[in-house]
Amino acid sequence: MAPNILEAALLQLDPSEVTQTDMYEHVLGDALLGSSIYVNIGVAGLTLLFFAFLARNVKDPRSQLIIVSAIFVSGVSIISYTGLASGLTISILEMPDGHAMAGETTTIEGGPLEGQEVSGTVSLWGRYLTWAFSTPFILLSLGLLAGSNITKIFTALIFDVGIMITGLGAALTTSEHLMRWFWYFISCTFLAVVFYILIVEWPEDAKAAGTTEIFNTLRNLTVVLWFGYTIFWALGNEGVAVIESGGLTSWGYSVFDLIAKYVFSFLVINWTRKNVDTISGGADYGATGDAIPADD
Numbered sequence: 001m002a003p004n005i006l007e008a009a010l011l012q013l014d015p016s017e018v019t020q021t022d023m024y025e026h027v028l029g030d031a032l033l034g035s036s037i038y039v040n041i042g043v044a045g046l047t048l049l050f051f052a053f054l055a056r057n058v059k060d061p062r063s064q065l066i067i068v069s070a071i072f073v074s075g076v077s078i079i080s081y082t083g084l085a086s087g088l089t090i091s092i093l094e095m096p097d098g099h100a101m102a103g104e105t106t107t108i109e110g111g112p113l114e115g116q117e118v119s120g121t122v123s124l125w126g127r128y129l130t131w132a133f134s135t136p137f138i139l140l141s142l143g144l145l146a147g148s149n150i151t152k153i154f155t156a157l158i159f160d161v162g163i164m165i166t167g168l169g170a171a172l173t174t175s176e177h178l179m180r181w182f183w184y185f186i187s188c189t190f191l192a193v194v195f196y197i198l199i200v201e202w203p204e205d206a207k208a209a210g211t212t213e214i215f216n217t218l219r220n221l222t223v224v225l226w227f228g229y230t231i232f233w234a235l236g237n238e239g240v241a242v243i244e245s246g247g248l249t250s251w252g253y254s255v256f257d258l259i260a261k262y263v264f265s266f267l268v269i270n271w272t273r274k275n276v277d278t279i280s281g282g283a284d285y286g287a288t289g290d291a292i293p294a295d296d
């Protein structure tokens, strides 16, 4: 006989009873969710090797700096998806009253808790945490390509970190529904600062540096995709839950990541290795100490 409402509530586990091992098993047991994570670990690893191979003959330090910055986006991606796959940066959270997923339960898909109901929904909060480390390298390579100055690059990077940390705040806040959207609002204002630099400031710098064409391509890709992430968060299971499934929401981000990270980095690295003369700051670029030639 099916349990009545009271019995069902009693049978439900509290999220605090779900361990890291249970989350690891859940990812492993949920084909849709699991594949959205494992595919990216593989692609990140392959692109790390491929990009290093592509850039193997570049000797100019300024070109290498841009390339290393783009390569490390894949480095952070491995960290990010390994955190999710291992159960370390993924949790079941109970959404506050008023949220579309309030009162929802999650069925654990694998391991000893297989089939067990837990109150709350799966949050892949590790994504937002690690975006704080990957996206600055995307912007660094873009700012250097545009030949921008330290002040503008620094401004873009710190506001970018701000976007992701406040995004993490939005995802992890369970006390009050409105506070989630307040975090989201702060995050969007930081995004506006980054967009201003991308759309107004850097194109001027890129013109002077002779990199307008590649800069515009990468800038357009970035603005469209980053706007996409922002809308997708609002529509996914952490926002208004037009997309309720955790697995589908996760796949959405994974597809965005494939383009915003690997296609972006490929374009940066491939262009840079073929245009070292445009990018070069000389053999001493960035040298410190004794390597800097004396004036006299």
Ligand code: RET
Pocket: 128, 131, 134, 135, 163, 164, 166, 167, 168, 170, 183, 184, 187, 188, 191, 226, 227, 229, 230, 233, 257, 260, 261
């Ligand atoms: C969140 C939610 C809060 C509001 C805003 C967001 C924007 C996220 C962006 C993410 C870009 C991620 C990339 C990852 C690749 O490694 C955090 C979704 C504004 C712009 C490019």
